[in-house]
Amino acid sequence: MKRSLPPCYGPIQGFNLRNDHRRLAIYILLLTYFCYASYHASRKPLSIVKTVLHSNTNRHPETSGFSSEGWKPFDSDNWSQLLGGLEYIYLFVYACSMILSGFLAERVDLRYFLSIGMFLSGISTFAFGLASYFEIHYYSYFVFIQVFSGLVQASGWPAVVTLVGNWWGKSRRGLIMGLWNSHTSLGNIIGSIVAGYYVETNWGASFYLPGFIMMFGALVVFLTVIEHPNMVTSNSVGSDMTLSRITELRNISESNALRERSDKDDLKPLLLTTDITRPINFIEAILLPNVFTYSLLLFFAKLVSYTFLYWLPNYLTNVEHVSAEQAAKLSVLFDVGGIIGGVLIGWFSDSQSNKQSLNEDENTLRRRAVACFVMLACAAPLLLAYRLMPNANSLMSLFILTCCGASINGPYALVTTAVSADLGTQSALQGRARALATITAIIDGMGSLGAAFGPLLTGLLVPYGWSAVFAMLITSDLLAMLMSMWIVVNSRRHYHQNHRIHYRVESTTNLI
Structure with a gap:
């Protein structure tokens, strides 16, 4: 599909007087940050309002605006299964749709793809809240909304990661994407604050503002997003040709030159006839080095993270006996820790030994795995300590909750951003450019299956x-840690094998 410049490209050029690539790259980084923060803000309200949807004898009718009997059909004894089922339905559909989303993101104009996805996501969020206004008590209505939300919200992640990957290179990718990935936690915080403000009086209103933010963001994306730097007109060439046209002409010239040299080496035609502009398919992507292993790591890490995302406010309300509004505020600390953890793990994975290796891509992925291993190893005892805390409002409990957020969301943030970008641009792709969205969708899709399984299992x-829930969380964290350990050990073994081969080749060459 032919890509087009946005309607507001003229004003953008007016602001960007020197046609500075860096300014546009920063703008894309900030815009995608806002976009995905709004995605997460729209997902958070359900975890807050579930504390008032089910029957709760601790709630005071005079302050909540309705009786403590809850909201039908969630006022029954199996409320946890019903609410857990809604979360599972959304996350399962989201995970399955992620593969399709990655497939489409490689083949369509990302400006249209992301703006339409955001607009429909805003409508689905708003529609969930309308159940309160129109007194809707049909479980099938909530199921339909969750299915629709899962379909349209899967548009976000492959699109924003591809946009950032198009505009930003590999330099200090861990730190930059660690900072950028704080949009997930910021979105959760905004969603928690908004939902917490309305949850005791009108739970439906908790969904209205996040829905409006999504629709506004869709408009901004449609008007301003430039998918790739090659689409921007360059003033430095002294003509009206775009960089994309220049690149096309250069590729044709290089292709002709390569064709003339192909008769000299029987092996060269096999490599040079590969269409580097052809999008990678699912089988090719899943068989790339470390893609499947990192996908499994994210499956278990995201299981733990999303269980906290959806069930922490409920845990604080029913076990620690705090109000729904206070539970929303306390749960923010988990996301604050996630911001800290994402930045720290990105910096740590960048700051490891940068000595030249025989395989730079493999060395980078090994450093990322080491960083994940360290944080996941810290997460298990922190989860146990938080469960044993007698008072949720104590300073120590709040500190441990923040540390839990850092150690759990840190690896999750690194894998979904820097690692996905590393895997989508590794040398094994042999220059194949259009692979990032597909690989990102596979990794995050597998992680989303874990995110679906965690809340469902928690409800059961x-x-x-x-205590059974926390045992499940600790087990999942340890399995994620084992996946990171496998990547480290396997990468180190490959490094030593390649080093021995390289040493023998050098020795033979010196003898000759």
């Missing part, structure tokens, strides 16, 4: 006590 385990 809650009747048996929260």
Whole structure:
């Protein structure tokens, strides 16, 4: 599909007087940051309002605006299964749609793709809140909204990661994307604050503002997003040709030159006839080095993260006996920790030994895995300590909750951003450019399956006590840690094998 410049390209050029690539890159980084923060802000309200949807004898009718019997059909004894089912439906559809989303993102104009996805996501968020206004009590209505939300919200991640990957290179990718990925936690914080403000009086209003923000963001994306630097007209060439046209002509020239040299080496035609502009398919992507292993790592890491995302306010309300509004405020600390953890793990994975290796891509991915291993190893004892805390409002409990957010969301943030970008631009692709969205979709799709499984399993385990839930979370964290350990060990073994081969070749060459 032919890409087009946005309607507001003229004003953008007026602001960007020197046609500075860096200014446009910073703008894309900030815009995608806002976009995905709004995605997460729209997902958070359900975890807050579930504390008032089900029957709760601790709630005071005179302050909540309705009785403590809850909101039908969630006022029954199986409320945890019903609410857990809604979360599972959304996340399962989201995970399955992620693969399709990555496929489409490689083949369509990202400006249209992202803006339409955001607009429909805003409508679905707004529609969930309308159940309060129109007194809707049909479980099928909520199921339909969750299915629709899962379909349209899957548009976000492959699109924003591809846009950032198009405009930003590999230099200090871990730190830059660690800072950028704080949009998930910021969105959760905004969603928690908005939902917490309305949850005790009118739970439906918790969804209205996030929905409007999404629709406004869709308009901004449609009017201003430039998909790739090659689409921007360059003033430095002294003509009206765009960089994309220049690149096309250069590729034709290089292709002709390569064709003339192909008779000299029987192996060269096999490499040179590969269409580097052809989007990579699912099988090719999943078989790339470390893609499947990192996908499994994210499956278990995201399981833990999303269980906290959806069930932490409920845990604080029912176990620690705090109000729904206070639970929303306390849960923000988990996301604050996520911001800190994402930045720290990105910086740590960038700051490791940068000595030249035989395989720079493999060395980078090994450093990322080491950083994940360290944080995941810290997460397990922190989860146990938080469960054993007697008072959720104590300073120590709040500190441990923040540390839990850092150690859990840090690896999750690194894998979904810097690692996905590393895997989508590794040398094994042999220059294939259009692979980032597909690989990102595979990794985040697998992670989203874990995100779907965690809240569902939590809903089934809650009747048996929260200790069973935390045991499940700790087990999942340890499995994620084992995946990171496998990547480290496997990469190190490959490094030593390649080093021995390289040494033998050098020795033979010196003898000759």
